[in-house]
Amino acid sequence: MVDIARTLFFPGLPAAGASRDCTSETPGVRAGLIAASLLFLALFLLAPLAAVFAQALSAGFGAWAAALVEPDALSAIRLTLLVAVIAVPLNCVFGLAAAWAAAKHEFRGKAFLISLIDLPFSVSPVIAGLIYVLLFGAGSAIGPWLSAHGVQVLFAVPGIVLATVFVTVPFVARELIPLMQAQGTTEEEAALSLGASGWRTFLRVTLPNVKWGLLYGVLLCNARAMGEFGAVSVVSGHIRGMTNTMPLHVEILYNEYNFQAAFAVASLLALLALVTLVLKTALEARLGGGAPGRVR
Amino acid sequence: MALALPALRRPSVIPGFGLTLGFTILYLSLVVLIPLSGVVWRTADLGWAEFLRLATDERTLAALKVSFGCAFAAAALNVVFGALVAWVLVRYRFPGRPLLDAAVDLPFALPTAVAGIALTALYAPDGWIGGPLAALGLKIAWTPLGIVVALVFVGLPFVVRTVQPVMEEIEREIEEASATLGASRARTVFRVLAPSLSPALLTGFALAFARGVGEYGSVIFIAGNLPYRSEIAPLLIVIRLEEFNYAAATAIAAVMLAISFAMLLAINSLQAWSRRRYGHG
Amino acid sequence: MEVRIEAVAKDFDRHPALHEIDLAIASGELAALVGPSGSGKTTLLRLIAGLETPGRGRILFGEEDASRLSVQARRVGFVFQHYALFRHMTVLENVGFGLSARPRALRPARAEIDRRARELLELVQLGGLEKRYPPQLSGGQRQRVALARALAIEPRVLLLDEPFGALDAQVRRDLRRWLRELHDRTGHTTVFVTHDQEEALELADRVVVMSQGRIEQAATPDEVYDRPATAFVHGFIGESSRLPVRVEGGEVFLDDRPTGLRADWEGPAELFFRPHQALVGDGAGGLAGMVTGGRRIAGVRRVELELGAAHRRVEVDLPLAQSCAPGTLLAFRPTAFRLYPLAGEGRPADRAPARQLAHG
Numbered sequence: 001m002v003d004i005a006r007t008l009f010f011p012g013l014p015a016a017g018a019s020r021d022c023t024s025e026t027p028g029v030r031a032g033l034i035a036a037s038l039l040f041l042a043l044f045l046l047a048p049l050a051a052v053f054a055q056a057l058s059a060g061f062g063a064w065a066a067a068l069v070e071p072d073a074l075s076a077i078r079l080t081l082l083v084a085v086i087a088v089p090l091n092c093v094f095g096l097a098a099a100w101a102a103a104k105h106e107f108r109g110k111a112f113l114i115s116l117i118d119l120p121f122s123v124s125p126v127i128a129g130l131i132y133v134l135l136f137g138a139g140s141a142i143g144p145w146l147s148a149h150g151v152q153v154l155f156a157v158p159g160i161v162l163a164t165v166f167v168t169v170p171f172v173a174r175e176l177i178p179l180m181q182a183q184g185t186t187e188e189e190a191a192l193s194l195g196a197s198g199w200r201t202f203l204r205v206t207l208p209n210v211k212w213g214l215l216y217g218v219l220l221c222n223a224r225a226m227g228e229f230g231a232v233s234v235v236s237g238h239i240r241g242m243t244n245t246m247p248l249h250v251e252i253l254y255n256e257y258n259f260q261a262a263f264a265v266a267s268l269l270a271l272l273a274l275v276t277l278v279l280k281t282a283l284e285a286r287l288g289g290g291a292p293g294r295v296r
Numbered sequence: 297m298a299l300a301l302p303a304l305r306r307p308s309v310i311p312g313f314g315l316t317l318g319f320t321i322l323y324l325s326l327v328v329l330i331p332l333s334g335v336v337w338r339t340a341d342l343g344w345a346e347f348l349r350l351a352t353d354e355r356t357l358a359a360l361k362v363s364f365g366c367a368f369a370a371a372a373l374n375v376v377f378g379a380l381v382a383w384v385l386v387r388y389r390f391p392g393r394p395l396l397d398a399a400v401d402l403p404f405a406l407p408t409a410v411a412g413i414a415l416t417a418l419y420a421p422d423g424w425i426g427g428p429l430a431a432l433g434l435k436i437a438w439t440p441l442g443i444v445v446a447l448v449f450v451g452l453p454f455v456v457r458t459v460q461p462v463m464e465e466i467e468r469e470i471e472e473a474s475a476t477l478g479a480s481r482a483r484t485v486f487r488v489l490a491p492s493l494s495p496a497l498l499t500g501f502a503l504a505f506a507r508g509v510g511e512y513g514s515v516i517f518i519a520g521n522l523p524y525r526s527e528i529a530p531l532l533i534v535i536r537l538e539e540f541n542y543a544a545a546t547a548i549a550a551v552m553l554a555i556s557f558a559m560l561l562a563i564n565s566l567q568a569w570s571r572r573r574y575g576h577g
Numbered sequence: 578m579e580v581r582i583e584a585v586a587k588d589f590d591r592h593p594a595l596h597e598i599d600l601a602i603a604s605g606e607l608a609a610l611v612g613p614s615g616s617g618k619t620t621l622l623r624l625i626a627g628l629e630t631p632g633r634g635r636i637l638f639g640e641e642d643a644s645r646l647s648v649q650a651r652r653v654g655f656v657f658q659h660y661a662l663f664r665h666m667t668v669l670e671n672v673g674f675g676l677s678a679r680p681r682a683l684r685p686a687r688a689e690i691d692r693r694a695r696e697l698l699e700l701v702q703l704g705g706l707e708k709r710y711p712p713q714l715s716g717g718q719r720q721r722v723a724l725a726r727a728l729a730i731e732p733r734v735l736l737l738d739e740p741f742g743a744l745d746a747q748v749r750r751d752l753r754r755w756l757r758e759l760h761d762r763t764g765h766t767t768v769f770v771t772h773d774q775e776e777a778l779e780l781a782d783r784v785v786v787m788s789q790g791r792i793e794q795a796a797t798p799d800e801v802y803d804r805p806a807t808a809f810v811h812g813f814i815g816e817s818s819r820l821p822v823r824v825e826g827g828e829v830f831l832d833d834r835p836t837g838l839r840a841d842w843e844g845p846a847e848l849f850f851r852p853h854q855a856l857v858g859d860g861a862g863g864l865a866g867m868v869t870g871g872r873r874i875a876g877v878r879r880v881e882l883e884l885g886a887a888h889r890r891v892e893v894d895l896p897l898a899q900s901c902a903p904g905t906l907l908a909f910r911p912t913a914f915r916l917y918p919l920a921g922e923g924r925p926a927d928r929a930p931a932r933q934l935a936h937g
Contacts, residue, residue, distance in 0.1 A: 022475035022628065022648045023468050030388055037384040038396070040377050044449050045402050047425065055417055057450040089373065092482040094323045107305035116324055122556045123332070124510025125408075126530035127549045130537065134338055139542055165327055188310050198311035220404070225409025229513035234534060243549035247409040247513070254517065256411050263417075266410040273405035280405070281398045337919040469661035471626050473723075476655040477675035477730055485676075491665040573665075573710070 022262075049270060056267035060262045066088065067264035075241045076265070083245060084225045084230075087164040090219055092214070095172025099210075100202070102187065103180035114177060120169045128166045129234025132159055155237030162229040168221045175217035179210055200277035212286045219283065225274040227269060237286070302476045335553060338546040350547035355523055356532060360551065363529040366440055367508030370447030371455075374504045375497055377448075378455025383550050385456070386463040403449055408513025415446055416518040438520030443528065444512040451504030458500035462493055495570030506556055578626060578638050578733040578766050579604045579685035585634035587620055594620045594684035595790045597634065602768060602783075607760050609781035610770045617790040618739055618770045625768065626736050627651045632909070638733050654727030654765070658721045658739040668722050669694050669707035675730035697725040700759070715747040724756075728763070737769035741776065753780055774814050778802065786810045808917035811849040818891035820884070821919065822848045833886050837863035837910065845919045852879055855893040863910040866891065868901050882907060 025033065056064050067073060098117060102110055121129065136143040136153040144155060153159045187209065191201040207214075229247040236243040244252065246269055253262035305313065318361055338346055350356065385397050402563040403411065417423050420437040421430040429436060436442050466489060512530040520526045536545035580602040587595040595617045602608050610618040621631040625636060627648040635644045643651055657934060662671055672694035676685055676802040685693070698704055699719040711719055720740065740756070741749040757780055760767055771777050777784045785795040786809075794806035804812035812819065823830045823845050829838040840846075850881075857880075866882030869890075873879075877894040880901050884891060891910050895901060 022481070023471040024387065025481060031385060033380060034384050034388055034390055037377070037381045041381060041399060043425065044445075044452065045399050047418055048411060048449065049402065049406070051414045051418050051424065052410060055414075094320065097316040097323075098320040100312060101320050104310045104314045105305055105308055105317075107313075107317070113320070115560075116328070119328055119332075122506055122510075122560045123532050124512065124549075124552055124556070124565050126512045126533050127335070127510070127553060130533060130545055130549050131334050133537060134334040134542065134546065135331050137542065138540075141332075155302060162327070166331070167427060169324075169327060185308070185310055192309055192311075200314070227405075227410070229407060229409040230530065233512075247407050250409050250413065259413075259417075262413060265409075269407045269410045270414075273407070273410075275404065276405040277401055280401065281394075283434050318914070467661065469657045469659060471664065472648075473655065473657055473661035473726075474663075474674070474678075476626055476628070476651075477678055477726065478649050478652065478654055479674070479678035480649060483678055488663055492663070494665075573712070 011148055017051070021219065022096065022164045049274075052263055052266050052270045055259060055263035058263075063260055064264045064267070067261035068268065070261070071242065072241045073249060073261075073265055076244045076246045077268075079244065080226050081245045082157070083161055083164050085159050087168055087225045088218060088222050090165055091168050092172050092218055094169065095176050095217060099172040099176035099180050100206070103177050104185050104206075117173050117177075118170050120166055125167055125230025126234055128231035129163050130178040132162050132166075132235050154235055155243060157243065159235035160232050160243060163235045164225050164228050167231050168225050169227055171221035172214065172217035175213045175220075176210055176287070180206070183209055212283055216280065216287065219276055219279055223273065226272060323526060332553075335546055336547050337338050337367045338542070338549040342547065343544055346543070347550070349545050350544050351551050353544070356529075356544070356548055356551075357526075358524040359527050359529040359532040359548070360438060362443065362525070362527060363509050363552075364555075366443040366528070367447055367505050367511075370444045370451055371505035373444070373448050373499050374451045375457045378452055378500060378504075379459055379493070379497060380457045381452075382459040382463055386460060391567075400453050403451075403453050408450070410512070411449055411518075412446065412514040412517035415449060415514065419445055419518065437518050438522075438526065440519075440526050442518035442520065443515050443526060447504075447511060448475045449509040450511050450514050451508050454503040454507060455497070455500035458503060459493060459534050462496040466492070495573075499563055499566055499570075502559055502566070503557075506559045506563070510552065510556065579765060580734055580768070580828060581637040582621070582625070583635050583637065585614040585621075585624060585631045585636060587617075587624060587629060587663075593790055593845050595624070595836060598792060600785065600792060600795060602766060604766055605764045606782050606787060607757070607776035608769075608781065608783045610768060610785050610787060611772065611774055611777040612787035612793075615774060615789075618772075618785075618787045620790075621787070622736050622738055622768060622770050625734065626653045626655045628655070651759065652733050654724075654730060654732030654735040656720070656723045656727050656737040656740055657737075658742050660711070660723040662722060662726070663720055663722065664711045666710075667707060668698065668703065668709050668711070668714070671711070671722055672697055672725045672729050674726065694725075694729060697729055698722075700728070701725045702755075715748075716744050717752055720744065720752065724759075728765075729918050732765065735765040735767040737767070739770055739772070741771070741773075749776075756780065759918075778814070784814075786813060788813070805849075805915065808847055810918070811915060814849045815851060817849045817851050818893075820848045820889060820891065822846055822916070822918070831864065838914070840916055842916050846916040847919050848911075848916055850914040852892045852894045852912045853877070855891050855909045855911050857895055857907060857909040858899075859901050862908060865906055865908045868903050868907055870903060871901060873897065880907065882909070903914065 004022075009182055024030070068077075098113075102114055133154060134140060136146065136159065138144065142153065151158075153162070187205050188201050191205045192198070196204065227247060228245075229251070232245055233248055233251070236248055238244070250262050250266050250269070253259075253265065334362060342350070349486060380398065385393065385400075404522070416437055419426040419429075419442060421427065421435065426436055434441075436445055455533060470492075471484055474488045475481075479487070512528070512534075515528055516531055519528060519531070521528075529552055533545045533548050536542075536548070582600040585595065585598045586593070598617075598621060600621075610621060612618045620629060624631050625643075625691065626645070629681070631644060635642055637643060638651075663674065665672065669691065673690045676690045676693065677687075679685075684690075695704070695707065698707060701724055703718060703721055703725070706714070706718065711722065714722065719871055724737075724740075733859065741752055744752065753776060769780075781798060782802045783795060784798050786793045786801060788809050794801055794810045796804075796806075801810060801814055805814060808819075811817050820831055821835075822836070823842050824842040827839050827841065829836045829840050829842075838848075864884065866884040869881050869883050871878055871880040874894075876897065878897050878899065879892055879894055880899070882891050882893065883889065893907075901907065
């Protein structure tokens, strides 16, 4: 009976006494370590996820759907999509350009450039919002001039887009640079020697080679763009139905003690996260061994 | 620009260098560098005395202390549990392992605000986890402990994903060598394996810590946000901004930026050192 | 310490890696396990070390049944192919590791551990490098640190897995000679694994030739070279040519033509001879082949010949002075040869002992 349970739950474990593998722990220690990490992950990762859906559906499916089709929620969804549709392609083009420059060429200051690209990751999202408030706010040089000419940046869509672009700058570039560096330049040189133009070489040789890595970067970039909270919160002004993205809408509902609606909108974002994780895992399989173990 | 650059680069037949590098630098300048430099200008405008007064304001210091203290505690916890999770994922095969491996990245994918309200619901005194703990007299939500819980959630993947590849690279021969020399399994793990993992663990710690210091969305719901007790520095920046006290907000931001850049530098030199010494990052 | 392997067998996922192996290694002997990859030689070495657990059989160190002991308790000095040095420890710490890992009651004092480690580093001629880290050493130096580390635990048996596999040719030769000297000085019972038969012949007191999980022959280098027990050993150790022949009435036939060779045998067989065991030239008689190519090997010219309609290839040695253009017909006769049962004739060709050869 014990053996059956063992093979059911821990098929990798050798039967007791069969082996004294000196590069592993005893079955008891193994089971203990597995149990401890399962418990930890359950408490800190899976329980929050389950809580989101449990709370979202606590008043039934109808209430869940109602919270999502309410006009302010719909406008938040629309704004979130709009922001992502602008920010992701921008950073995608930037990532490709930066990777082409940094991975296919050798120049002085390259390491410095690469660490500059990573810079937004080490800036608190709140500070990311703050810098745009300082740049376009009342006390700045450009802000009043722009608003005098009818362009509103802060507490409006442009500010939200800018802050989102800032926090998602590195995603595509940091996937592509190591990938393109590893692939080297021989294929491009071959294409050029065969008479292809630079642009054609990029489209027909380089791009197909990095398409999965590019998709991976886009996926992570998109998840962050849709989910960004701190930076967007600082520049948005929280105008309901106008400058609220989904995460901001969640906050407002929550602060109004409308928990069920807050969790309903949150569940949509959680679904997005789950889809992202599934796609990411599938892409990692395509990208091969190098992919898991990425940080950020 | 294209004319000046060839002197700085190794000649290559691959075209488009001037164009792509020019675009990269322009984009980075517009989106990242110029806006960030605003913090520096505004801080310089304040003057040293004023900056010092704002930065050493009692409430500011308390908020920085909360942010750094909680981030440190969470990163330390994450080193322990992150190493455990990474070890289990790398070494053991059990049903559901691939699922668990993928789940480690959940904090990267889940919007921080969602994580914040979910953790609050869980760890509140009437929550699934907070309830039983409250019965034991342990209050988590709306205390600094809640902040640590949120930062553990946010920081976990940094440690796991930094340590995991290094663990995968450990050669079995090393462990076998240790065993043939008479070392017990525990001695092999703690004297042979752990030291060779320490650069990765330190890097993971630093990454989780840096992220924790600046974290906002997942923390503010669970923190309770009591000034001097559970108010984090990024929240204080937001509060100052809402009061249109840009000077104070900028001063706090400058302090945080300075510390984060110092951390970044430390992480980079740590990785460079470990690459030189051990041949891996 | 004498090592006896009794009826040891090992399967990996029901795929046999070792069939029942019996082998005794005398105290102080230097034995080589040699064979192609997949022959089970490394598995056998790891079984002796306790890094693998035998499916059946037992391994004795002297009178003690070592198969009951864990790796840690077995006290074998194991030198890994890729050294497996601890890279966060200095050379001195690496060598001292085994002593400091002993249970407290048996552990020497810190100073004593350092003293012994230094002594061993002198022995392996690495004095002065105590403070270095493994990545700062050359391949040959790392190999010697690994050896010193293995010797530090006063091993009952010294086991080396492809000890020179990762080194370049010159270092390999030097280290080989040095290891032999070290063995003669310290007298450890030593077993090493190699796929290089030349290394095995040069270094070992006894060569254990393995193939497909079985021991083909275990004997002195001379014995293995001059009297290979099986066709496999003949083919694996040293250079040889093989011809399928038939023996009738004591006379050896190739493709139904007499070769002028005589043997105490009846029926089909495989004939082996070495390139230098052939008389070549006019009047050598017996066999003849068309020259297809040749190359110089040290002091002789090795010529490739094609025989008969089946284009069977053999190699014979000629004096350097004698040139031989491709296309010429060359007569030759093996001066010594061995016959083995033909594979696929229903007899276990690899395992049946060879009949004593007759001179032609």
